Amino acid sequence: xxxxxxxxxxxxxxxxxxxxxxxxxxxxxxxxxxxxxxxxxxxxxxxxxxxxxxxxxxxxxxxxxxxxxxxxxxxxxxxxxxxxxxxxxxxxxxxxxxxxxxxxxxxxxxxxxxxxxxxxxxxxxxxxxxxxxxxxxxxxxxxxxxxxxxxxxxxxxxxxxxxxxxxxxxxxxxxxxxxxxxxxxxxxxxxxxxxxxxxxxxxxxxxxxxxxxxxxxxxxxxxxxxxxxxxxxxxxxxxxxxxxxxxxxxxxxxxxxxxxxxxxxxxxxxxxxxxxxxxxxxxxxxxxxxxxxxxxxxxxxxxxxxxxxxxxxxxxxxxxxxxxxxxxxxxxxxxxxxxxxxxxxxxxxxxxxxxxxxxxxxxxxxxxxxxxxxxxxxxxxxxxxxxxxxxxxxxxxxxxxxxxxxxxxxxxxxxxxxxxxxxxxxxxxxxxxxxxxxxxxxxxxxxxxxxxxxxxxxxxxxxxxxxxxxxxxxxxxxxxxxxxxxxxxxxxxxxxxxxxxxxxxxxxxxxxxxxxxxxxxxxxxxxxxxxxxxxxxxxxxxxxxxxxxxxxxxxxxxxxxxxxxxxxxxxxxxxxxxxxxxxxxxxxxxxxxxx
Amino acid sequence: xxxxxxxxxxxxxxxxxxxxxxxxxxxxxxxxxxxxxxxxxxxxxxxxxxxxxxxxxxxxxxxxxxxxxxxxxxxxxxxxxxxxxxxxxxxxxxxxxxxxxxxxxxxxxxxxxxxxxxxxxxxxxxxxxxxxxxxxxxxxxxxxxxxxxxxxxxxxxxxxxxxxxxxxxxxxxxxxxxxxxxxxxxxxxxxxxxxxxxxxxxxxxxxxxxxxxxxxxxxxxxxxxxxxxxxxxxxxxxxxxxxxxxxxxxxxxxxxxxxxxxxxxxxxxxxxxxxxxxxxxxxxxxxxxxxx
Numbered sequence: 001x002x003x004x005x006x007x008x009x010x011x012x013x014x015x016x017x018x019x020x021x022x023x024x025x026x027x028x029x030x031x032x033x034x035x036x037x038x039x040x041x042x043x044x045x046x047x048x049x050x051x052x053x054x055x056x057x058x059x060x061x062x063x064x065x066x067x068x069x070x071x072x073x074x075x076x077x078x079x080x081x082x083x084x085x086x087x088x089x090x091x092x093x094x095x096x097x098x099x100x101x102x103x104x105x106x107x108x109x110x111x112x113x114x115x116x117x118x119x120x121x122x123x124x125x126x127x128x129x130x131x132x133x134x135x136x137x138x139x140x141x142x143x144x145x146x147x148x149x150x151x152x153x154x155x156x157x158x159x160x161x162x163x164x165x166x167x168x169x170x171x172x173x174x175x176x177x178x179x180x181x182x183x184x185x186x187x188x189x190x191x192x193x194x195x196x197x198x199x200x201x202x203x204x205x206x207x208x209x210x211x212x213x214x215x216x217x218x219x220x221x222x223x224x225x226x227x228x229x230x231x232x233x234x235x236x237x238x239x240x241x242x243x244x245x246x247x248x249x250x251x252x253x254x255x256x257x258x259x260x261x262x263x264x265x266x267x268x269x270x271x272x273x274x275x276x277x278x279x280x281x282x283x284x285x286x287x288x289x290x291x292x293x294x295x296x297x298x299x300x301x302x303x304x305x306x307x308x309x310x311x312x313x314x315x316x317x318x319x320x321x322x323x324x325x326x327x328x329x330x331x332x333x334x335x336x337x338x339x340x341x342x343x344x345x346x347x348x349x350x351x352x353x354x355x356x357x358x359x360x361x362x363x364x365x366x367x368x369x370x371x372x373x374x375x376x377x378x379x380x381x382x383x384x385x386x387x388x389x390x391x392x393x394x395x396x397x398x399x400x401x402x403x404x405x406x407x408x409x410x411x412x413x414x415x416x417x418x419x420x421x422x423x424x425x426x427x428x429x430x431x432x433x434x435x436x437x438x439x440x441x442x443x444x445x446x447x448x449x450x451x452x453x454x455x456x457x458x459x460x461x462x463x464x465x466x467x468x469x470x471x472x473x474x475x476x477x478x479x480x481x482x483x484x485x486x487x488x489x490x491x492x493x494x495x496x497x498x499x500x501x502x503x504x505x506x507x508x509x510x511x512x513x514x515x516x517x518x519x520x521x522x523x524x525x526x527x528x529x530x531x532x533x534x535x536x537x538x539x540x541x542x543x544x545x546x547x548x549x550x551x552x553x554x555x556x557x558x559x560x561x562x563x564x565x566x567x568x569x570x571x572x573x574x575x576x577x578x579x580x581x582x583x584x585x586x587x588x589x590x591x592x593x594x595x
Numbered sequence: 596x597x598x599x600x601x602x603x604x605x606x607x608x609x610x611x612x613x614x615x616x617x618x619x620x621x622x623x624x625x626x627x628x629x630x631x632x633x634x635x636x637x638x639x640x641x642x643x644x645x646x647x648x649x650x651x652x653x654x655x656x657x658x659x660x661x662x663x664x665x666x667x668x669x670x671x672x673x674x675x676x677x678x679x680x681x682x683x684x685x686x687x688x689x690x691x692x693x694x695x696x697x698x699x700x701x702x703x704x705x706x707x708x709x710x711x712x713x714x715x716x717x718x719x720x721x722x723x724x725x726x727x728x729x730x731x732x733x734x735x736x737x738x739x740x741x742x743x744x745x746x747x748x749x750x751x752x753x754x755x756x757x758x759x760x761x762x763x764x765x766x767x768x769x770x771x772x773x774x775x776x777x778x779x780x781x782x783x784x785x786x787x788x789x790x791x792x793x794x795x796x797x798x799x800x801x802x803x804x805x806x807x808x809x810x811x812x813x814x815x816x817x818x819x820x821x822x823x824x825x826x827x828x829x830x831x832x833x834x835x836x837x838x839x840x841x842x843x844x845x846x847x848x849x850x851x852x853x854x855x856x857x858x859x860x861x862x863x864x865x866x867x868x869x870x871x872x873x874x875x876x877x878x879x880x881x882x883x884x885x886x887x
Contacts, residue, residue: 052795054795055791055795094797110785113792114734115737119806122806123796126806127797127798130804131804136806156737387755411757415755416756421748423781424748427753427777484756487756
């Protein structure tokens, strides 16, 4: 039975040249988990905000959005409408809309209203005017369901990002919504917190029967969970149906979102065109034989013949990573940035965040530093950038101690850091003003010329006159990169640059970085994104317990790890040894796969 | 240990108001000594560690108030020395010592307050009286640490793109102001987001209630019926002038009688309540432990 029905919705923001949504129609049934997927800027957030009436943006709206008033009832009520000649339906009351439709958005921080966890849980219930006794019961239930008892009395600002987002979800669920809208809820979380969050969502959907409509552009882990998927592109719905339908559509049209599909699916699609995989040999997978998970992918690989030449080398697995590491050491140059036995703590009485952390970055390499949540990656980056002073050990930039740099020299033509929140580097009203200021400071360069060249290279000329808060995450990331590159650094430090960015943005970023390293810039990226690091890094390291351990080329690094590794590696472990990316797998079948 | 922490916030509030208002209005050394001792004993029994810096601060404040009072007030009859032709009198010095002690006693009671009322109940009573104000306070308490962190992050980000790293201090000051304005922009943006999040969860619907976490139990009533009569006795003793003291020109105290003694005793009991309940709890706890 349909819970939500969106009929011919068209929407245009004020002063916009084109419609943000064009004739969008779809419906979500009760108890379903539906996903709206598409690249950034395809209109999925706008659509969710229109459904959550309280957050509806201003603009020209037409069409109507219907919501079933009570569970099991036959009648629809209107959430919003602007349509002529439709049969009159009752309007969903404000209370009903607030209570029955919950929303959790991307930024965990901006949705928290109060200072304590318990008050945050109670906030919505207070707004509904419930008596204290009822609130106490609901809050207790939620805290127990989410396992929040141990942090129930904590201050909201002390929580980790994952806990904050769980709190946002719990305080929305405390109001007993029937429809839960999620706008890329795990985009700002690290992989482990994101997996926890997805598990909770699964419980809510399976155990409580709450209907979920989720906007997401990373399909690796949510695709197997979804009942129904809507593919959005430039304000319209291109395709709706189950996972198999989506995969089929994407592969037929070679849409940009194909790259966002799960690893197993991408391997399947690449092999499906060849003789290796025929319709019958693919056995596992719940979506009509299309593998969506690592488990399905393994079953698929086991059911097809090994690539030629693989058998002879049995017992002596080939490790492509070894080659890359060697290839790299061949062009090994002197370290440009190095830290030796660095120790750091935030307060005399707190434990060490960094204990004997040593790392050396060479010119022209892209080094990815991985590590769990709270392992001190961002702290290490700040120490390497000279923003925090270690209490023992030393950081050297071009064989010169950090502290030996005179003011005004360290961050000119030497070193630059792109922070986790790219908007932090912007202070002016438009991106152009900010960039002009940055380039002007660098007096010796013919500023406007270089600036235009750089903007063109990064593909941001179109957004230069926008406010930094008004552009998408990927665009802002590139603009911030432009500002950081204004000082023409020889060492570039990046903090979680792929966070919240869609597949296209990630690829663009990787292309820019590889161009920079080719020109000799040393790039150090701190990231959670194993897949991205495996594809684009020259070397990888793991920060654990305050130290950098297991440094190696990406192939050897990820192949040596059993859990902290890529999906491609988990999928091929024991079947095709030494694969860490989709390309690695496909290379094994080279000759059998049409390239 | 936490008898008062477990009580309804009205109980510690009544006690605190009684102790502080009485000691400040009375200006009587006996009451000041009671308040002082009550606070110190309670802090000792709860094993609260005051840092050396804090203790030094208190001492310096005390000496400063005591020593400087005679410089401003020349009312006493017994001069010790003459400073710039003005008498520095014994009475004024004694008054200064008392004033300083009272100040320290009040400060110590504010320290006790942190132990008597859990932080999350600090603004609890507002919720009943002024729910809008209470909500405002909780959102501000949420926002301030966030703002502080963002300010640090923005400054670090600006530093690393070379904005502060300029030998010219005028340029650095200008940069600080730009960062400040960016922080303001972020605050406004955050306010819009927070407003949206509030609206999404039904803020603005008619008939909002306030979630009352604490329940007023019989024991809370008992506590208050102990505190209020004790306060009343002291108030009567004060109002009838039995505890009066005048410092200038000579120190004259009201003659002691039954009522004044009752007043002083009642106030002393009031001040010792946190200490006594803590001791009682400690004894009871060790008794329970012996049965474990």
